[in-house]
Amino acid sequence: MSPSTILTLLTNITRNTRFTLTTNYSTMSATKKTRTHPPYELLYWPSIPGRGEFIRLAFEASGVSYKDTSNESKDGINAVLACKADDLTIDSDGNPPAFAPPALRVPGEGKNGKALVLYQTPSILAYLGDKLGLAGEDxxxxxxxxxxxxxxxxxxxxxxxxxxxxxxxxxxxxxxxxxxxxxxxxxxxxxxxxxxxxxxxxxxxxxxxxxxxxxxxxxxxxxxxxxxxxxxxxxxxxxxxxxxxxxxxxxxxxxxxxxxxxxxxxxxxxxxxxxxxxxxxxxxxxxxxx
Amino acid sequence: MSPSTILTLLTNITRNTRFTLTTNYSTMSATKKTRTHPPYELLYWPSIPGRGEFIRLAFEASGVSYKDTSNESKDGINAVLACKADDLTIDSDGNPPAFAPPALRVPGEGKNGKALVLYQTPSILAYLGDKLGLAGEDxxxxxxxxxxxxxxxxxxxxxxxxxxxxxxxxxxxxxxxxxxxxxxxxxxxxxxxxxxxxxxxxxxxxxxxxxxxxxxxxxxxxxxxxxxxxxxxxxxxxxxxxxxxxxxxxxxxxxxxxxxxxxxxxxxxxxxxxxxxxxxxxxxxxxxxx
Missing domain, CATH: 1.20.1050.10 (Glutathione S-transferase Yfyf (Class Pi); Chain A, domain 2)
Structure with a gap:
């Protein structure tokens, strides 16, 4: 199979299924850009840039919408507090608690189609980098x-x-x-x-x-x-x-x-x-x- | 195309080409385990565990061989010093310098088939986690x-x-x-x-x-x-x-x-x-x- 045949095949697969493929082919990034994004939710303290800012900048630079939960809704702070609660061992969607904010909630992308919750700024950036086209070409x-x-x-x-x-x-x-x-x-x-x-x-x-x-x-x-x-x-x-x-x-x-x-x-x-x-x-x- | 057909196809592709595919299918990990590994080289200070130890433990736990350069060869320290040299802007294989050790050198896996050099403990672990089967199932x-x-x-x-x-x-x-x-x-x-x-x-x-x-x-x-x-x-x-x-x-x-x-x-x-x-x-x- 030639590389271009493989590439065409992979492109079709990624367009038609839910799972994620990452390859070294820079031409794949076009596919990623046009995909529909889930309704991302940033969970971070309100009113300060803090470590949440690194996540905000990734979204803003890529033009992909996100909910800045604690800044956008009156009781959004409760979601921030809940994801790091001192008595939480696992949430109802099967996610571990966050050690500290920021956390990222991604409806539909977790175990069994439930919400995925990630924490730690570099881990969130590594995840989003791929999805938002901000993680290079290979x-x-x-x-x-x-x-x-x-x-x-x-x-x-x-x-x-x-x-x-x-x-x-x-x-x-x-x-x-x-x-x-x-x-x-x-x-x-x-x-x-x-x-x-x-x-x-x-x-x-x-x-x-x-x-x-x-x-x-x-x-x-x-x-x-x-x-x-x-x-x-x-x-x-x-x-x-x-x-x-x-x-x-x-x-x-x-x-x-x-x-x-x-x-x-x-x-x-x-x-x-x-x-x-x-x-x-x-x-x-x-x-x-x- | 059914998921199992796609899986078989992808398995064949990964076996026959050099580029890396990662999918959400946990059954793929069997393929990863059996692949041939490049001759990994850890670049870190000799004689102490330090941050290099996190990389060593990943190799040792997975049974994949690696060269602990500065501990195994008399002039290995020179390779550690070279990858972080204060006047280095880019190495001859196209890699950026390391800010500090540890670094990981992977012959054949960089740009144009040259050596890849990575630095920062969590980045090296994220890279190796996939390759060594130490990064979970999805x-x-x-x-x-x-x-x-x-x-x-x-x-x-x-x-x-x-x-x-x-x-x-x-x-x-x-x-x-x-x-x-x-x-x-x-x-x-x-x-x-x-x-x-x-x-x-x-x-x-x-x-x-x-x-x-x-x-x-x-x-x-x-x-x-x-x-x-x-x-x-x-x-x-x-x-x-x-x-x-x-x-x-x-x-x-x-x-x-x-x-x-x-x-x-x-x-x-x-x-x-x-x-x-x-x-x-x-x-x-x-x-x-x-």
């Missing part, structure tokens, strides 16, 4: 995209720890002294290490022309990096202003380009984009470069 | 397994931070005061939160009979959780001895069962299993329960 790109997104999310965690280095359950005011030490290290050593890495990735990916981390089109690694850069600019404006000159591909090409992408551009000026407040990215002037 | 299980592994690796990071809460680039001795505060919070609040979560997951997964987090067979979520439990027992022996009574499914069923699994049992007593020393899990008596 298996290599798919895994590089996941790896880069994981690295950005590691940076996201380190930024969170600048105001909570000792205990996530305590107030910033109870760990200010340690926070200053942690923030100093993150600003002076960790941020330049991460930015230097992504500057090199952009440089190495010629096909992306500085606009994409992997290949020649937008992926969830790009939207994830964009949001952390945006959050860093909010949290550490002086530090980032100084750093921008060091990482020109990131700040002169990648950053402005991603926020002009179809879907993202409209979203970022809409009232669906939540302002930063007391979440991961917080602006404490004393933690910024002095 | 798409729901596959994503739950990734989600649980990510949660275990979050705990792994928090345990690392008990001795390095302020700066990863400084010595423990330079942050002992903060380490004591961090370790106290992790022991008193975070470890029981994570253990309580996994106790509930084991309880909710009736098919696993307390032995598996997802479904009725071993996954890389199980091997990953097992290693962190083992590391916690080394780092905080008094704390863990006290906690064992609270989480009986984990410590009386799951933990002893996983270490008796084929492949793991032999590995854990072999000299390939590196001892804990100055890596993620360190035994500082002053940080343990007093």
């Amino acid at each position: 298996e290599a790109e798919k895994h590089w995209i996941l790896s880069h997104a994981l690295t950005v999310l590691d940076l996201n965690n380190e930024v969170h720890d600048t105001h909570h280095p000792i205990a996530v359950g305590k107030y910033y005011e109870d760990q200010k002294e340690e926070a200053l030490k942690k923030a100093t290290d993150v600003r002076e050593n960790r941020i330049p290490k991460f930015l230097g890495y992504f500057e090199r990735i952009l440089k190495g990916n010629e096909q992306g022309k500085g606009k994409y981390l992997v290949g020649g089109k937008l992926s969830y690694a790009d939207t994830t990096l964009w949001h952390v850069l945006n959050g860093l600019k909010f949290a550490f404006p002086k530090e980032m202003e100084a750093r921008e000159k060091e990482f020109t591909l990131i700040f002169e090409t990648f950053y402005p380009s991603v926020q002009e992408e179809n879907g993202l551009k409209e979203y970022l000026v809409s009232d669906r984009r939540q302002p930063y407040s007391m979440g991961i990215f917080r602006h404490y002037p004393e933690l910024d470069r002095q | 798409e729901a299980e596959k994503h739950w397994i990734l989600s649980h592994a990510l949660t275990v690796l979050d705990l792994n990071n928090e345990v690392h931070d008990t001795h390095h809460p302020i700066a990863v680039g400084k010595y423990y001795e330079d942050q002992k005061e903060e380490a004591l505060k961090k370790a106290t919070d992790v022991r008193e609040n975070r470890i029981p939160k994570f253990l309580g979560y996994f106790e509930r997951i084991l309880k909710g997964n009736e098919q696993g009979k307390g032995k598996y987090l997802v479904g009725g067979k071993l996954s890389y979520a199980d091997t990953t959780l097992w290693h962190v439990l083992n590391g916690l027992k080394f780092a905080f022996p008094k704390e863990m001895e006290a906690r064992e009574k609270e989480f009986t499914l984990i410590f009386e069923t799951f933990y002893p069962s996983v270490q008796e699994e084929n492949g793991l049992k032999e590995y854990l007593v072999s000299d390939r299993r590196q001892p804990y020393s100055m890596g993620i899990f360190r035994h500082y008596p002053e940080l343990d329960r007093q």
